[in-house]
C-alpha cells in the first residue's frame with residue numbers, strides 16, 4: 001500500500017475536484033459521510049455523549065459536517081470550535097452554516113480558560129488539525145489537547161491525530177492528541193509507523209473518499225506499507241523438478257566463544273526459510289555445537305579456536321550471511337577486512353559485522369552491490385551517526401544506501417527496508433520479538449531467501465515480513481514474555497502456509513444452525 005505525502009493528497013484532491021466537476025465541499029461531504037457511517041454502524045444510536053472538537057480548517061470542517069449527520073440521527077453531541085486562527089476555510093464556513101440551520105450552536109474556544117468537562121465514558125472526536133498543520137500549535141491549543149488526552153475518554157481522530165505533522169517530526173510532543181482510533185482518508189500517513197510518533201496512534205483504518213484512482217495509481221510514493229498482498233507477488237513457488245541445488249547454498253559465518261548460539265539460530269533460520277543447503281563457518285569451538293544442534297547443516301571451521309581469524313573456504317556458496325556473535329577482536333577485524341576485500345559473493349551483514357564496518361568505514365567501499373545490512377538502532381547510529389528525529393534518520397539512511405549502493409534494513413517495531421530513495425515499512429511483528437537472537441534469525445532468513453534466487457530487495461522485504469509473521473503466529477501460543485527466537489524459526493513454516501490462507505468468512509445463519 002502506498003503512503004502518500006500531504007502534498008500528494010492535496011494534489012489528488014485538486015485533480016478529483018477538476019475531473020469529477022465537483023465543489024470541494026462535496027469531497028468534505030463524502031469524508032463526513034464516511035466518518036458518520038463508521039460511527040453509526042458501531043454506535044447504533046447509543047446516547048453516549050460525543051464531544052466534537054473542530055479546528056477552523058478543513059479538518060475542522062469534516063468534524064462540523066460529521067456533527068450535522070450525528071444530530072440528524074439523534075445523537076447526543078456537543079460541538080466546540082477551537083478557534084486558533086481567523087483564517088477559516090471556505091468549506092468549514094459552509095458546514096458551520098449548515099449546522100446552525102439545525103439549531104446547533106458550537107462553543108467557540110479562544111483560550112484554555114474554560115475547558116469543558118469530559119466524562120471518561122464519553123467519546124471525543126478530534127478534528128482540530130489535519131494534514132494542514134504547518135507549525136507547532138499555540139500554547140493554549142496545546143493545553144486543550146492535553147485536557148483531551150487527560151480525560152480518559154475514547155478519542156477518535158479525523159484523518160490524523162491533531163498536532164502530528166504529516167511529513168516531518170514533531171517539535172513538541174505535548175501538543176499531540178493521543179488517539180485511540182484514527183480514521184484516515186485515502187491513505188495511512190507515514191508518521192503512524194515511525195518510532196517517535198507511532199505511539200500516538202492505537203489503531204487506524206483508511207476511509208476511501210474516492211480520490212482520483214488514476215492519479216493515485218500513477219503516483220510513485222517515497223514509502224510503501226508492506227502486508228500480505230504485497231509479499232504474495234514476490235513469493236517464488238517451488239518447481240516440481242527442483243532439487244536442493246536449485247535452492248542455493250547459504251554460508252553462515254560468525255560466532256565466538258560463548259556466542260555460538262547466534263550461528264545456530266541464523267543457520268537454522270536459513271534452512272527453514274528454504275535454502276537448499278546451509279554451511280556454517282565457525283571457529284573450532286563451534287564444531288560440535290553446530291553438528292549436534294543442527295544435523296541438516298554442514299560445518300566448516302576457521303583456523304581460530306575461539307574466534308574467526310581466517311575466513312577462507314573452498315566451497316562456492318550462493319550467498320554469505322556474516323557477523324552474528326563474531327566479536328570484534330583484532331584478529332577477527334583483520335580477517336573480516338581481508339574477506340571483504342576479496343569477496344565477490346552477495347552478502348547479508350549483521351551485528352559485529354556492522355560494528356566492524358562502523359569503526360572501519362573505508363571497508364564500506366568493498367561491499368558488493370545490493371549488500372543487505374541489518375542494523376538495530378544502536379548499530380545504525382554507529383554506522384551513520386546520530387539524528388534529531390525519525391525524518392532526519394530516514395534521510396541519512398537513504399543517503400547511505402545510495403552512497404554505498406546497499407540495502408539497509410532499519411530494524412524496529414515497523415522495520416523499514418531502505419533502498420536508496422525508497423522505503424518499505426513492514427506491518428508484521430510484535431513486542432514479544434524484542435528478545436535475544438531474533439536478529440540472528442532475521443539474518444538467516446534473508447540469507448536463505450537470497451540463496452533461493454530472490455533479488456536483494458525482494459529478499460529484504462519478504463524476509464522481514466515472514467520474520468514478523470512467524471513471530472505473530474508464535475506469540476499466540478507463547479505470549480509476549482515467553483516468545484523466543486527459536487519460536488520464530490519454528491513458526492516460519494506457518495508463516496509460509498499463512499500466505500495462502502483465505503481470510504475466514506463470517507458464518508451464515510443457516511450454516512450455524514446446521515452445525
Ligand SMILES: NC(=O)C1=CN([C@@H]2O[C@H](COP(=O)(O)OP(=O)(O)OC[C@H]3O[C@@H](n4cnc5c(N)ncnc54)[C@H](O)[C@@H]3O)[C@@H](O)[C@H]2O)[C@H](O)CC1
Nearest residue numbers: 013028057058059129130131132133134135136137159185
Ligand atoms: N483529500 C482529502 O483527504 C480531504 C481532506 N479533507 C480534510 O482536510 C484536512 C486538511 O485541511 P486543511 O484546511 O488544509 O488543514 P487543517 O484542517 O489541518 O487546518 C490547519 C489550518 O490552519 C493553519 N495552521 C496550520 N498550523 C497551524 C497552527 N499551528 N496554528 C494555527 N493555524 C495553523 C493552516 O494554514 C491550515 O489552513 C485533512 O486533514 C482532512 O481532514 C477534506 O475535508 C476532504 C478531502
Ligand SMILES: [K+]
Nearest residue numbers: 126129160162
Ligand atoms: K485530527
